[in-house]
Amino acid sequence: xxxxxxxxxxxxxxxxxxxxxxxxxxxxxxxxxxxxxxxxxxxxxxxxxxxxxxxxxxxxxxxxxxxxxxxxxxxxxxxxxxxxxxxxxxxxxxxxxxxxxxxxxxxxxxxxxxxxxxxxxxxx
Amino acid sequence: xxxxxxxxxxxxxxxxxxxxxxxxxxxxxxxxxxxxxxxxxxxxxxxxxxxxxxxxxxxxxxxxxxxxxxxxxxxxxxxxxxxxxxxxxxxxxxxxxxxxxxxxxxx
Numbered sequence: 710x711x712x713x714x715x716x717x718x719x720x721x722x723x724x725x726x727x728x729x730x731x732x733x734x735x736x737x738x739x740x741x742x743x744x745x746x747x748x749x750x751x752x753x754x755x756x757x758x759x760x761x762x763x764x765x766x767x768x769x770x771x772x773x774x775x776x777x778x779x780x781x782x783x784x785x786x787x788x789x790x791x792x793x794x795x796x797x798x799x800x801x802x803x804x805x806x807x808x809x810x811x812x813x814x815x816x817x818x819x820x821x822x823x824x825x826x827x828x829x830x831x832x833x
Numbered sequence: 834x835x836x837x838x839x840x841x842x843x844x845x846x847x848x849x850x851x852x853x854x855x856x857x858x859x860x861x862x863x864x865x866x867x868x869x870x871x872x873x874x875x876x877x878x879x880x881x882x883x884x885x886x887x888x889x890x891x892x893x894x895x896x897x898x899x900x901x902x903x904x905x906x907x908x909x910x911x912x913x914x915x916x917x918x919x920x921x922x923x924x925x926x927x928x929x930x931x932x933x934x935x936x937x938x939x940x
Contacts, residue, residue, distance in 0.1 A: 823876035
């Protein structure tokens with residue numbers, strides 16, 4: 710059973726870079742068929758998909774954030790990370806790491822595994 | 834991006850009721866649709882994927898149907914632990930998108 714745990718600063722100043730790490734346990738991040746993703750949720754609002762990475766390093770990003778987002782993987786630490794640059798108050802949200810495996814040739818997947826989420830507040 | 838219209842946004846029901854939540858896509862997504870349940874302060878939990886496949890461990894009172902553009906989540910015989918917010922999600926194309934959510938509250 711894959712388990713995920715987010716970590717990182719809970720407070721980031723405007724215009725700075727938000728950095729979060731997700732530690733994977735119960736399985737190897739190098740396992741085939743799994744994708745590793747970030748999803749966020751502003752308080753009282755819905756869910757927004759940020760992007761995903763495969764163990765090979767291949768990424769897909771939400772176009773609305775693409776110019777500011779980098780997702781990377783560190784197989785030696787069994788972790789993957791999110792960097793979001795030039796943050797504003799609109800980036801204040803609970804950030805979740807999530808993962809899932811593709812079950813057909815499409816390469817797309819739902820999310821059976823989620824971290825508990827971490828609140829990141831953008832404020833000076 | 835694929836837009837999703839989830840309805841209703843708020844649903845009042847009683848324990849034992851049967852309820853349905855709808856999700857309509859702006860374009861066809863075959864069966865690449867998932868349903869999640871989220872309780873306050875918790876991460877979403879996957880209930881159904883591939884439009885109608887029950888995730889392991891999810892009670893059989895949850896069911897999903899549909900394909901193409903119109904999908905439905907049905908909860909038969911509501912239990913107290915089912916009062917929560919429900920989201921649909923398409924994973925047919927990038928960016929993956931979620932519905933606006935349906936809050937299921939006790940009548």
